[in-house]
Amino acid sequence: AYSIDEWLAGEGIDVRLILVKGGCLHHKFMIVDGKILMTGSYNFTNESEFRNHEAAIFTNNKALIQSFAAEFDRLWSLAVLPTSVESTAVPPNPAAVEQLQQGPGSAGT
Template identity: 40%
Template sequence: MRGAWAGLAAAAALGLALAVLVWRRRPRPVREVLFFPSQPICTEALLAEAAAPGAGSRPRPCPCPLPRGDCALGRLLRRLLSARRSLELCLFAFSSPPLARAVQLLHRRGVRVRLVTDAQSMAMKGSQIGLLRHAGIQVRHDQESGYMHHKFAIVDGRMLLTGSLNWTTQAIQSNRENVLVLEDEEYVKAFLDEFERIWEEFDPRNYSFFSKDSK
């Protein structure tokens, strides 16, 4: 009888040890805050690695004089480039070339990219929206008197990036801004539900256009 109890105790201890080991190996959910302005950096290495992941060779050194190193923009790019299946973007303004290049790279890798933006801001000088649409990325915009003023992204339906930052060079390099990055199922679901609601509301089949002569 003692032998049976000892065997059960040993099995329980082994099971507990394995559970602890698995728990320790499980990656912690992402919790990160990015503060801007971000110093200008060379983003070529990040983008080149994303363009040819696992190529086994280092990208050629970039001749530009910008420094290399860790900064808010680099971290934001890495979070975006981690997407493997989907990327939802809900942005008031988008004129940052490095971020636009990252989104195009994801699209070429087969990531489903959908973008919602503001009709007035997409017409501003330097906007990247036209280039993204030309690349085949799905884009929808509002038709309201108020602004579509959201600023968030959802990576693979699991990671949320949201804050005050417009995706513009001005905001990234000059403004006091913030981006919160987190993996939290409850918050991600709330923002994803909002994105889907707006996506359906801004369906082009619902757009209405009026000529200047209409009264």
């Protein structure tokens, strides 16, 4: 089965997994070049993009970015390399990837 972690690794992304006991890691945020923080309910999926009502907040507030960067570092220190973790995930929609690469406000362009 093709997994999202395999796809990301194939694209040169350093992938790590956090093993949790019950529940799931539901933290959603992204820091771009240490300058922009995105956080909210938004999932990077077709459902989130085209069907769900989601929220995404973008900010360049340095204190918030530092706080989220510290949280990322904490989570990264707990993470492990993927080995034989199976997933039924499929690669992201190419149009959604292109839109993410173009940046905020590029929808429909």
